Amino acid sequence: MHTTLQQLRLFEAVARHGSFTRAAHEAHLSQPAVSIQVKRLEEQVGMGLFDSVGRALVLTPAGEELLAASRDILDRLEALDTALDDLRGDxxxxxxxxxxxxxxxxxxxxxxxxxxxxxxxxxxxxxxxxxxxxxxxxxxxxxxxxxxxxxxxxxxxxxxxxDNVIVAIAAPDHPLAARPGIPVSALAEYRVLKRELGSGTRSAVERAFEEAGLSVAPFMELGSDEAIKQAVQAGLGIAFLSAYCLGPELQTGRLVVLDVAGFPLTRKxxxxxxxxxxxxxxxxxxxxxxxxxxxxxxxxxx
Missing domain, CATH: 3.40.190.10 (Periplasmic binding protein-like II)
Structure with missing residues (x-):
């Protein structure tokens, strides 16, 4: 085989993403350019490297072998690069x-x-x-x-x-905004916005609810902190976010931190x-x- 390093890198990216398009985006190349390089690699191997199962790409046995070898080679080259930098004292x-x-x-x-x-x-x-x-x-x-x-x-x-400090937030005109010492149980009376399932912030907050014997179904699930903040500002409900993402909104008064018992939560x-x-x-x-x-x-x- 007369394989180039570029071909191995592109093949590894396609295998990792399961997509020619995402691999091309990562490599800053067009999708046809990536496809051509993988096709040439298949010609050198003499066997197909991917099978299409529905809309998914699945490695063939030859593809599995080549992927393992590709990663070994690319890892060794990176280790060599790092070792040379160390020898130069950089x-x-x-x-x-x-x-x-x-x-x-x-x-x-x-x-x-x-x-x-x-x-x-x-x-x-x-x-x-x-x-x-x-x-x-x-x-x-x-x-x-x-x-x-x-x-x-x-x-x-x-x-x-x-520290990851998680606070309860609301719009400044929310009924709870000026209320001191809000018990966790009171949150069940209001709309609560949550991140998507799998979010670390959501998991931490739901554990705190469970410890308080409370189960709060989300009024709405959103996929990003930015979407949550916009929804809270729009008066759609209260939410729980890391304090690190709230600086500008708190400073300008577009959001306020609620005084909820047991909050803020401090994680790591x-x-x-x-x-x-x-x-x-x-x-x-x-x-x-x-x-x-x-x-x-x-x-x-x-």
Whole structure:
């Protein structure tokens, strides 16, 4: 086989995404360009690499073998690149971080401060939902995974680095807005907006409800913190969000924090890595930076 590294990278991306279109988007190429490279790879292998099952792409046995080899090769090349940077004494090389959506309010700022100190590091920050983060964690796609809940079922190391403070919010003209000492049970009388199932914030709030013997069905489910904030401002109900995503709205009075018994909830943000995968020098440095300085850096955003 006379395979190019580009072909292996594109094939690995198609296999990981299960889609030529998403792989092309990741590689900043057209979908036909990616298809052509995979087709050439199939010609060299002499067998098909994918089967179409409905609208899904499924690896053939030959594809499974090639995927394992591709990842070995690409991982070894990345390790070589990092080792050469270390020999040169540079803090350099790739730094791949995946973060759940709520972390988008502070992770770019943390990464920006880190990169000003280490400008040769090549960062990739992927802000995704929890389901996608777990998929990427399962295949070791990133160095660090930022989440409010440590995933189960996989061998991982988790380092807490920042408090995740979850507060109850409402529009300033909501009946509960000026009420002190609101019992949790009173929330059942009002419309409650929630994030989608699987959201770490939603899970934390529902656990708090359960501990209070309360079950509150969502009046509406929304898929992002921004959508929740807009809905609350529109008077559709009350909600619970991380304080890190509320700075501008609280400062301008578009939202208010409710005085609910048992709130705010204080959880942790974790930097998670696969237990069997050593971190690169850049990732180790970024983890140490977050562990030692995240609290100070994030305080500037609130």
């Amino acid at each position: 803090m350099a090389g790739p730094l791949r971080v995946a973060a759940v959506t709520t972390a988008k309010y502070f992770m770019p700022h943390l990464m920006g401060t880190f990169l000003r100190r280490h400008p040769k590091v090549r960062p990739v920050l992927s802000v995704i939902n929890r389901a996608n983060l777990l998929e990427r964690l399962a295949v070791n796609q990133d160095d660090l995974f930022i989440t409010g809940r440590v995933p189960g079922g996989l061998p991982v190391k988790a380092v807490p680095f920042l 943000w974790y930097a998670v890595q696969r237990a069997n995968r050593p971190l690169s020098r850049a990732a180790e440095a970024f983890l140490a930076f977050m562990r030692d300085e995240a609290v100070v850096q994030a305080a500037m955003l609130r």
